[in-house]
Amino acid sequence: MGGEAFNTDVIVVQSGQEQRNRNWAGARAEYTASISTPVQRIADALQFVEDIRTFHLVIGGMADSFRFFDHLNCQAVGQALAATANPAVFQLQKTYSLAGRTYIRTITKPITASVKDYQGNALPNSVFVTVSGVTLVSVDHTTGLVTFSGAPSGTPTANFLYHIPVRFTSDKFDPEVEESNIAGGKPIIKWNSLGLIEVLPPNY
Numbered sequence: 001m002g003g004e005a006f007n008t009d010v011i012v013v014q015s016g017q018e019q020r021n022r023n024w025a026g027a028r029a030e031y032t033a034s035i036s037t038p039v040q041r042i043a044d045a046l047q048f049v050e051d052i053r054t055f056h057l058v059i060g061g062m063a064d065s066f067r068f069f070d071h072l073n074c075q076a077v078g079q080a081l082a083a084t085a086n087p088a089v090f091q092l093q094k095t096y097s098l099a100g101r102t103y104i105r106t107i108t109k110p111i112t113a114s115v116k117d118y119q120g121n122a123l124p125n126s127v128f129v130t131v132s133g134v135t136l137v138s139v140d141h142t143t144g145l146v147t148f149s150g151a152p153s154g155t156p157t158a159n160f161l162y163h164i165p166v167r168f169t170s171d172k173f174d175p176e177v178e179e180s181n182i183a184g185g186k187p188i189i190k191w192n193s194l195g196l197i198e199v200l201p202p203n204y
Contacts, residue, residue: 002031002196003073026105029070029164029198035175035191045189049175052194055118061171065199067109067163074162076107080155081129087151088134092127092144092158108144108201109163115141126161143201165204169195 004027012018035049059066081090082104092107113125127139129146133153139146146156175191 001033002029003070004029026200028200029073029166030169031068031070031166031196033191033194033196035194036188049189049191051118053173056168056173059168061173062168065165065167065204067115068166068196070164073164075160076162077159078157079159080157081146082106083155084145088137088148090146090148090156092139092146092160092162094162106144106201107160107162108142109165110139110141110144111161111163112139112141115163127158128160129156129158131156142204165199165201166196167199169197 006027007023009021009023010018011021035045076092076094079092079094082093084091092110094105094107096103096105111123111126113122115123117123127146129136129139131148131152131154134148134150137147137149144162146158148156170193174193175189178188178190180188
């Protein structure tokens with residue numbers, strides 16, 4: 001479970017009035033995963049926990065960031081690209097609009113054929129750009145920068161899928177094993193504190 005979170009200070013005085021201070025211009029996503037193994041699938045559960053252990057050890061706990069696919073926050077359709085200082089280079093972004101107000105999310109981890117999953121398999125390209133007057137040269141899967149052969153005539157748009165860059169919120173690997181009287185006394189593996197937090201650029 002999880003999603004975007006802001007950081008806001010709310011000061012309430014005795015009259016009940018309050019002062020709100022928005023500390024962050026942009027939101028930062030946080031996630032918590034809970035695991036509770038069905039006893040009839042204990043072999044699969046053990047392998048799943050071992051896969052997470054291997055991953056946790058290889059990236060050094062909180063030290064390294066990685067890509068996370070949020071099924072509720074992963075897609076952009078018909079999004080205008082943002083101009084940069086280079087007229088031939090644009091930035092992927094996702095714009096949220098409501099009642100004349102907008103919130104812009106910079107997309108730095110688009111899913112292209114250059115991205116591999118945790119098993120080493122290349123993912124299908126998901127970035128499709130519409131542009132006039134020039135040709136697409138490249139889409140950088142590590143920054144979300146889109147390079148064209150020259151300055152386009154008009155604002156390019158794109159449809160794409162993306163990942164959220166995250167890290168673990170703890171250096172500890174601490175799943176819990178509980179004894180059970182169900183299904184011949186096979187233990188239950190539980191883990192209620194597998195936390196992830198979004199890593200903001202440029203500190204990936």
